[in-house]
Amino acid sequence: MVNAFDPSALGNSVSAKTRDLIERRTKLLGPAYRLFYKNPVEVCRGSGVHLYDSDNNEYLDAYNNVVSVGHCHPRVADAVSEQLHILCTHTRYVQEGILEYADHLLATFGDGIGHAMFTCTGSEANDLALRMAKYHTGHNGIIITSEAYHGNSDLTASFSPSLGENSPLGTWVRRVPTPDSYRQDPRKLGRVMAENVAAQIADLERHGDGLAAFIADSLFSSDGIYSEPEGLLAPVAEVVRQAGGLFIADEVQSGFARTGTHFWGYQRHGIAPDIVTMGKPMGNGFPVAGIAVRPEVVERFGNDVRYFNTFGGNSVAMAAAQATFDVIRDERLMENANKVGQIIRDGFAALAKRYDRIGDIRGAGLYIGIELVRDRQTREPDSAAALAVVNGLRERRVLISATGFHSNILKIRPPLVFSESDADRLLTEAEAVFAEL
Secondary structure, eight states, X not given: OTTBOOGGGOOTTSOHHHHHHHHHHHHHHOTTOOOBSXXXXXXXXXXXXXXXXXXXXXXXXXXXXXXXXXXXXXXXHHHHHHHHTTOOOOTTSOOHHHHHHHHHHHTTTOTTOOEEEEESSHHHHHHHHHHHHHHHHSOOEEEEETTOOOOSSHHHHTTOGXXXXXXXXXXXXXXXXXXXXXXXXXXXXXXXXXXXXXXXXXXXXXXXXXXXXXXXXXXXXXXXXXOOSTTTTHHXXXXXXXXXXXXXXXXXXXXXTTTSSOSSGGGGGTOOOSEEEEOGGGGTTSSOEEXXXXXXXXXXXXXXXXXXXXXXXXXXXXXXXXXXHHHHHHTTHHHHHHHHHHHHHHHHHHHHTTOXXXXXXXXXXXXXXXXXXXXXXXXXXOHHHHHHHHHHHHHTTEEOEEESTTSOEEEEOOOTTOOHHHHHHHHHHXXXXXXXX
């Protein structure tokens, strides 16, 4: 895992208390869980864009998109608490809350999207979307980007190559190269990507699978955060539709106003997906996720197979989702993401004039990628520098991570309430870390 803590290297870099917690964690939770950072962070509470440890040390959270409207936002916390005191049950009873939320949510899509269905996690949402696509098309084939991540259920892990070589892909999965706007001509990327998708469709058909769906994270988060050019996915969608497949927009990371100019990341590309999947930030940390789908796509699946999720769409989840949605709207967080995100990108552009390791700066709104290279001419990835920056910032109590195949891209995706002063702190500390490299 990118930026994972290595328990075998547990030395004197951590306090005695943290060491004890890590050892207990390993004993009680087993080897599958991972911690971030060379020196793991203990957290006890959060507020807004800040996290605090047991000694009340404050950390600036420039990584956590799950709490999109900030840690422990009072409106979300109050909505959850109030609903817990009233009722928490499933979707097989008539309830107004789920209808109100679905009404608000569906109004953000347009383009033929007509139904909402709810799950607990983004993995479940992508799992449901692919089950539906396979049933609707009668085909099995799935096309993804090179380093995609779409979940950790058995199905979604089988088309999430970013999980690593020990997590096998399905035989009905095909990959197309990452749309690397840093190393390729952005003007040609849409056409090239469409051609690559067409070639993989032909291979799926040759092997008798056919195409069920093409699915992409609209900002290619695990591939390395590629936000340009806008319109990149439009020719891909055309090729997919011509082959009878569905286009699925994975908005688990790039949705809910994060790009700063559109509520959904796919809208930057001028396309109309057949299914949109959602998760992570939907309930500001409360487990709620779902899909939005064209009626004709779900009709036969809904009648023949049906769908039920005991906790998906429960009363409290809907209260959390509605409160989060309301805060994004009322606090004008999409506009804030656009403004503050530009400040961060401009700040790193200024740093790039002094530090040659900064090769590329990209992103949209408050989802930003800073690619570090050994040499700007060869554009050779510099994984060591990226991890040094991530861990250097951690020591200065600023939290980010890294992404991409080489783990050489700084990943900055703070809560949408990140302010100009927060951006200034991030940039000031980043400058200090680059000066120490």
